[in-house]
Amino acid sequence: MTAVLKVTDLHVYFDTAAHVVRANNGVTLEVHEGESLGIMGESGCGKTVLFLSLLHLQQPGRIVKGSVVLDGRDITRLGESEMERIRGRVVALVPQNQATALNPAYTVRQQLEEALAIRRRGGALGRLVRSGPDVSTDTTEELRRVFEDLGFEAGPILERLLRSYPHQLSGGMRQRVLVAMALLMRPRLLIADEPTTALDRAIKAQSLAALKRVRGALTMLVISHDVEAISTTCDRVAIMYGGRVIESGPCADVLSQPRHPYSQLLLAAQRRTRGEPLATVAAETLNLIDFPRGCPFQPACPRTMPACATVTPSEYATDDAMVACHHYSRGGV
Numbered sequence: 001m002t003a004v005l006k007v008t009d010l011h012v013y014f015d016t017a018a019h020v021v022r023a024n025n026g027v028t029l030e031v032h033e034g035e036s037l038g039i040m041g042e043s044g045c046g047k048t049v050l051f052l053s054l055l056h057l058q059q060p061g062r063i064v065k066g067s068v069v070l071d072g073r074d075i076t077r078l079g080e081s082e083m084e085r086i087r088g089r090v091v092a093l094v095p096q097n098q099a100t101a102l103n104p105a106y107t108v109r110q111q112l113e114e115a116l117a118i119r120r121r122g123g124a125l126g127r128l129v130r131s132g133p134d135v136s137t138d139t140t141e142e143l144r145r146v147f148e149d150l151g152f153e154a155g156p157i158l159e160r161l162l163r164s165y166p167h168q169l170s171g172g173m174r175q176r177v178l179v180a181m182a183l184l185m186r187p188r189l190l191i192a193d194e195p196t197t198a199l200d201r202a203i204k205a206q207s208l209a210a211l212k213r214v215r216g217a218l219t220m221l222v223i224s225h226d227v228e229a230i231s232t233t234c235d236r237v238a239i240m241y242g243g244r245v246i247e248s249g250p251c252a253d254v255l256s257q258p259r260h261p262y263s264q265l266l267l268a269a270q271r272r273t274r275g276e277p278l279a280t281v282a283a284e285t286l287n288l289i290d291f292p293r294g295c296p297f298q299p300a301c302p303r304t305m306p307a308c309a310t311v312t313p314s315e316y317a318t319d320d321a322m323v324a325c326h327h328y329s330r331g332g333v
């Protein structure tokens, strides 16, 4: 399997006036061609810092250690002008604040045509499985095809949507336009950071349905604290705690039978609250400034043992899964 993105031991720190905040503490993960990887964890665990660091967008954050490799190229220390190209061409995002991501002065059709024009100028390296190669260069036809992928039949409703300005659309519709835009640009990797946060239930369902349809067509990284968003849109999931991936594997296994004590608590809390309000398990006990020795989850862990306080757990990996916990040091429990 080809890795589109490979992050190895990434450490990202912030220098504040009084302290150094260790927001990412050795993130390691891979996203393979055509797969959708979910990054899950409660607020403050370092998900957004990770995503912004991949694109060098977190200005005050410092990559202290580790590497980010995109399509075999190490982009960890690229200069700003080269990163600009990477950001525009290779990685598209569905931003958290979808209300402001579209330009209010242009119709949906104009914005989608612009996305298409960017790709045709050589902006995209990706390949869309469902729509296939560029058989037709006809713009209208391509727009129709992308919306068909998203569940819209060609007809008066689609025509009205294309003529609309962003403010005339519902939140769910704007999300789908953004997803359509991403599909038209065919990025190598689509990163969606909290795509469903701040959306009400009905809109969230529409938004997840759109992302679910994209699954398999694009390589995706979906960041969310919400188990429903992850299980609907992802093949594999990586659970983060304290700026590190502490467990990963196929969604079907990790979400139903988590192995790390933190994952177990997080998923149990999510089941109780059904994801809303945000389940908090151990965010307060973590200190990113005086970062603890040993396992960062040790102070809150119900299954702690002596080694946990002194030795940082290694990543114990099987074929398709990983857990960083001393309980699994001999493949056990």
Ligand SMILES: Nc1ncnc2c1ncn2[C@@H]1O[C@H](COP(=O)(O)OP(=O)(O)O)[C@@H](O)[C@H]1O
Residues within 6 Å of the ligand: 014, 016, 021, 022, 023, 041, 042, 043, 044, 045, 046, 047, 048, 049, 050, 060, 061, 288
């Ligand atoms: N600019 C910054 N300066 C200092 N600390 C920051 C900055 N941005 C984020 N952090 C800290 O890094 C940690 C991870 O934040 P973030 O990645 O936004 O979490 P989340 O998983 O909720 O997306 C948090 O403790 C946050 O306070």
Ligand SMILES: [Mg+2]
Residues within 6 Å of the ligand: 047, 048, 049, 194
């Ligand atoms: Mg975040």
